[in-house]
Amino acid sequence: MEDNWTVQRVPAADGAEIVLHSIGAGPGIILVHGGGVTIEVYRRTARRLADRFTVHLYNRRGRADAAARAEPYDGEQDIDDLAALLAHTGARNVIGHSGGGFIALRAAARRLPIGRLALYDGAVQVDGLVWLDWLPGARAAADAGEIARALAITGAGVHPESAASRLPLFLRVAICRLFLRTSIGRTMGELLPTTLDESTLIHRHGGPAERWSGVEAEVLLACGAGGPPYFQETNEALAAVMPHARTLVVPRVGHDALNRAPKHLIDALADFFTAPVVSKPAGA
Template sequence: MERVTAPDGASIALHSTGTGPGVVLVHGGGVTIEEYRRLIARLSDRFTVHAYNRRGRLDAPARREPYSVEHEIDDLGAVLEHTGARYVIGHSYGGFVALRAALRLPIERLALYDAALRIDGTPDGTYLDDVDEALRAGKSARAMAIVAAGVNTHSAVSRLPLSVRTAICRAFLRTPIGRRMGELLPMTLFETRQVLAHEGSADAYAGVTADVLLACGASAPGYFEEHHTKLARVIPRARTMVVPGARHDAIAIAPARLVDPIAEFFAAPLTSLPTTPA
């Protein structure tokens, strides 16, 4: 493990594994780099994967207040500068961070999986107030049930009565990953509100000059594919990929049908990648 000094003087713990060109992983909300062990392992025979826990998690420094996605971009910039890496993978909220970062940091190639964005009014974020209320009342399972339904709008489970969904989440919170996600839920809400604060059209990302792979899961909420399609129309060097049977957490599960195309994307010559026509 190495230490990277952030612009505010905080010390970022950097975990690097593998050999080859450097790729920086920006993980999603509600989790840590621990959930991406399979992805890291399956890329590390071809790339040096640099992973770090975002602020407020495990070995990461405390989050700066008031929180802003710009702080995340500063930390990513410090990691890129320290490692010399110019390739980035971002998942969910980490995809939002990485895409915003690509507007001002020297990122040459960016792979996003289910990037968390709010484009043209979708997805709806009105459920967040109910989550805040549940957390203030100490009802973590209820709060998680509301979040799950608000995010997974396509799921049949999201249409079950709230009491049933709360019971399911209460059981989930007893698992190791459930406990971690429950502990991080207040932080996840702060991050989600940053996504909402940057709501707009895909045109906001037209200035991204990196080669971009916009991957999403066929079994994830449909707005991810919708957003990626809109982004591919305005980002000059972007293309989309839908992964059959993949859910929102597929990048952590790291099936070959997702990992291999990402590896090929990073390995391809910069000058020969196809782009999606406008």
């Protein structure tokens, strides 16, 4: 279909504006993006869903065209902004990726009107399954202005399955210095303090899977077969306690699959959002 985006400015609870980028026709889906990036990396996914859905993208606070983020960061503004967009659009479908999945799951646990929630590699700390012992070292490097070193430590911590994570630190730092010369690298470098703040918040909200048992939405807990192994373990633990959740391991993809938008992932998301209703939507 034609690549026609509409842009609206939606009032937030604190009086700021949320810039909403939308494309497509059909039932609404709001995508909550992950840490370290902006909505630009999700436009391909939105386009590939746009023949069946109206897909809404927005930059979370402190990124690109979004308003400034409140400090200290506690994630409450993220939840309030998602609530404002659900009310404005009438959408009841949400996709959350990585750190955005954590925000979306917290919103669903608070009974925001989310009928169906698809998490891809949702960054949720359950039963200590995710090791975050790399955080202090990454934070110290970032505070010292050593962004390449901080990215190298973060990358290995988040992606222990990657071959690069097993390289000596000095080599990983050299690779990150080159990466920072690219467009996406510059964005990730600039947003690294925000990413570390989110990782710290996720760690602080860690605990048993049962804390999420009150989520009443239909939930798809998806992860990539080639991504960090802890996402599959986390999803299985969450699915065991959520009343309307199921897991999906997507073959031949990793953590960035929601950006790359392979057909088999897009089709799985479309099937989830169009399947017959099993449970009563939250807030109904």
